[in-house]
Amino acid sequence: MAMLHTVNKSPFERNSLNSCLTKSKEGSTILLIEDAVLGALKGTVIADKLTTAMTTKNIYVLGSDLNTRGFTEADILDGIKVVDYSGFVDLVAEHANVQSWL
Amino acid sequence: MSDDIKKFMFVNTKAPYGTVYALESLEVVLISAAFDQDVSLAFCDDGVFQITKNQNTEGSGMKNFSPAYKALGDYDINKLYVEKESLEERGLTLDNLMDLTYEDEDDDWAEKPSIKLVTRAELADLMDQQDVVISS
């Protein structure tokens, strides 16, 4: 079982998504929560980086945090999957361990 | 599962003093030593600044907690992984870090370095092998 990483910072303000992308292994899963969901939007300066990351890693975003900030599934990059809190719980249960990039 | 020894890794990513995370994380680490688990520490990103030499807090009035890292060896915590790329990005080398050592019980108490320089890829592998990762 691979590892689950969570990130909760906007990548436009803090570096933790970058840290997570460079320090996670291929085949691992990254879940964007809280302000980090803003990094999933289309047309941003980090969109290419995420698209590249998606070729080797699974990227998810917490839907309720996206909605809370005024966005929906239609606004995010293709290939990023949306989960609700139940899906968050399942991701934690399915992966061998979890690391929160704070 | 509860009888097995688990692998705990404390991942330090933040600089000390600006926020309390480094100090309070070290407090957890010292307590974790009492539970006879397989404990290691990682220092990456700004976390490498936690163990720099010559910290002097006289002017800021804060408590200088850097000497406590030198006690980790006494607590049998002697796996301190420092990420090479994080050091380089910040213009640092191992010479900027404190000399952190432990005495090897199985080798006639020889003093050995606790710090191990690892690449980003090696650190990713180490994290992947843990049961519990507590980062701050």
Add this chain to the structure above:
Amino acid sequence: MATITVDGKEIEVDEEGYLVNLSDWFPAVAEEMAKIDEVELGEDHWDIINFLREYYEEYQIAPAVRVLTKAVAKKLGKEKGNSKYLYELFPYGPGKQACKFAGLPKPTGCV
């Protein structure tokens, strides 16, 4: 705030008898605290108190009891490096009572 009187000086202590200001410590403070706790300080007590003060000076933390016993065993001999011996010297525990006499911060009771 409670105080104890040592050599004619009033020294502030908290509810449990620990120093409020660690810089107030001098050897007679330990003697007075021990008198209050009905412990008579001998050379063996002072070995431990001095060890604790040196440890704190170097590392800025009070050692865990396990670390203390190991270090005492190494420095003062195996017969002294066990918790039974330390509890005989300091009936309320080396972590709490010896640290109090030595003028170290009060343990927060973390484990």
Add this chain to the structure above:
Amino acid sequence: MKFTLLINEGPYQHQASDTAYQFAKAAIARGHEIYRVFFYNDGVNNATRLAIPPQDDRNITENWAALAKEHDMDMVVCIAAAQRRGMLDADEAERQGKDAHNIHPAFRISGLGQLVEGGIQSDRLLTFGD
């Protein structure tokens, strides 16, 4: 599966406590057990019984307390972090000679060892912080 949750931020200032709360509710609904919720760093402030949030906003402390009561959840506040920040229960207030205490009865004060023990006893330990 058993989860231990570590919460490192206070209420309202940061979303961490809200996220952890929603996670805990969803995990329980999914049939998992929350073995322990451990409050550390400024997270200890989630345990205050004296906060008065506006009526049209959520009451984070009461939400946690209600969830804990309903599911018999163990909520632990780190004693060292709590003492630093002026969070005391009645016993601690008496022991320390303070004239007030502020910890909600749904929470208990204990040592950092409870976090490590939570990590040992649970299948997953999850950190919510900044």
